[in-house]
Amino acid sequence: MKFYNTIEESHLYFGDNLEVMDDLPAYSIDLIVTDPPYNFTKANCTKMYKETSKKLMSKSGLYDYDDETEECRIKSGFSKEDIYRWLNMTPRLMKKMNAYIFCSEAQVPIYAQWAEEYCCKFSILVWEKPLTIISKSRFSQNAEFIVRIYDDGTALNKLDDCDCYNRVLHYPPVVKKDHPTQKPVELMARFIRLSSPEGGVVLDPFLGSGTTAIAAQRLGRKYIGIEKNKRFYKIAEDRLKKEGVQLTLF
């Protein structure tokens, strides 16, 4: 028998998501919408390191940039172990498993395997972006993948715009970005509208520049956002302040 806990207010946390999630109350989250790091190969990082300036490197998303020391460190890949480490913390927090997770094509089978091990259902959605680079030797990179992991019986909300139920999503990418991998607010909003109740709590443990929190705020949901990079955390804070939000920060 699950005893649901209530989270009364939205919070932004600066810190490591594993530590923060460990402190959140059990069975308190209605929905996860998140965009964890994709896999990076060390070969790519090294090539990039040689070819670009420090400023560009820090913007690329392939590096962790420390504002205080002004150092760039090559990010290690986000491995299967990393994925399992954060996902394993979610069943304790979720009222029912209900998550939308952006991932690279290579990560899709890892999330599928986790879902199977935890007896969850699994769907793959595709965000189709306008084509930018055409190559004759490989399929174009005009798609990103979102896995939905959910408990059997977790229905989607009934919405008037039937287009919401399509698995292929068409949204233009963000042009003026605050974060190298910033997602459109409307895309996060779509998942929140479909899969959380009014006033429910949305968790994003990889908040970046705060896109999920902004979407949740606009839709009258509460949010818990966690970001470990000080620069991105500050950007999220500033974006939410622009929405007119009085923030509780940790």
Ligand SMILES: C[S@@+](CC[C@H](N)C(=O)[O-])C[C@H]1O[C@@H](n2cnc3c(N)ncnc32)[C@H](O)[C@@H]1O
């Ligand atoms: C792909 S980005 C998210 C971008 C976000 N969707 C947006 O629209 O701005 C992933 C973020 O997760 C953060 N991150 C990575 N590992 C983390 C951890 N262990 N705890 C908290 N944040 C983490 C990174 O600093 C990065 O900003």
